[in-house]
Amino acid sequence: MTEQQSNTLDGPLLAGVILLFAVSMVVLYSAGGEDTSLLIKQSLRMGLAFVSMILIAQLSPGTLARWSPYIYAAGLVLLISVLIVGIVGKGAQRWLNLGLFRFQPAEIMKLAVPMMVAWLLTRGGLPPRYWRLLAAIGLVAVPAGLVVVQPDLGTALLIAFSGAMVIFLAGIRWRDIVIVLGLGAAVAPVLWNYLHEYQRNRILTLFDPWSDPLGAGYHTIQSIIAVGSGGSTGKGWLNGSQSQLEFIPERSTDFVYAVFAEEFGLYGGLFLLAMYGLLVFRGVVIAFYASDTYSRLLGGSLALTFFIYVFVNIGMVTGMLPVVGVPLPLISYGGTSMVTLLAGFGILMALNTGRRPLMK
Secondary structure (H helix, E strand, O other): OOHHHHOOOOHHHHHHHHHHHHHHHHHHHHHOOOOHHHHHHHHHHHHHHHHHHHHHHOOOHHHHHHHHHHHHHHHHHHHHHHHHHOEEEOOEEEEEEOOOOEEOOHHHHHHHHHHHHHHHHOOOOOOOOHHHHHHHHHHHHHHHHHHHHOOOHHHHHHHHHHHHHHHHHOOOOHHHHHHHHHHHHHHHHHHHHHOOHHHHHHHHHOOOHHHOOOOOOHHHHHHHHHHHHOOOOOOOOOOOHHHHOOOOOOOOOOOHHHHHHHHHHHHHHHHHHHHHHHHHHHHHHHHHOEOOHHHHHHHHHHHHHHHHHHHHHHHHHOOOOOOOOOOOOOOOOOOHHHHHHHHHHHHHHHHHOOEOHHHO
């Protein structure tokens, strides 16, 4: 077996993922009302996600680069299909039904967008010229806009950030950053008018959730109470009053961190953050030592976007950010998002196989 083949699965990334999966099983057993069927379903999804990670890790960085336009185009077709024949659930049209299972195509774009933007920007010199920069922004804006229409503001923002990080890492000038931010601020009032009423209410209640304690502010209030009542050491596993008495909504998905913090306290939360931090750090190291520009841009974007997943979810649960429906990575119950996350780690492992000699 060659050296590249033997190093396909990155040890630190693999260990971190397995440990977080173990934490997920523990907290979901409590959040799901001690329902073992929930754990069985989650385990099956974890198995599928692991298979996807292992398969993608076998690819070379060159193969990923060549496939980027096709993956992006397929993702756009699926997003358009959602708007035409997608399944409607909880007031949103986000899923496609493939018979045996259904999935959310927007999740694919979390990977397809940074792959495509990295492919485009490496076709020319860096920092990118204005026309190439505008093209990259368009590649980000189109899928993000299609996801907003579903509506899924949280996923749209994550897609936009994943592409924006590639542009930033490509060496965009600070002057250009200021111009883009200025344009964003200029169109913000227009975008505000296109948000659904419940989305605007979530943003407004961020500043005063007690203004609507039984409506838009309910999720935030209950999760803050749960996190605060955990104290330093927590109330103990299966002993969280807010979660066990079902005050916390969506406690096995978007607000699973509130359950974890109530039962394991500040120390448990710090441990979880440390685990996430190690995964992000390892991803940045892989990107730094990658052998080509495409790998460095894509790897850096994936690592930093994973950090944003964690930041947004915990910020949402602790009342620092609006409720936007972003699950806690590798912990929350769910299928499509987990497969996407593990596929992202598989890409990082694939990029690491082409690393520069300094990493040996």
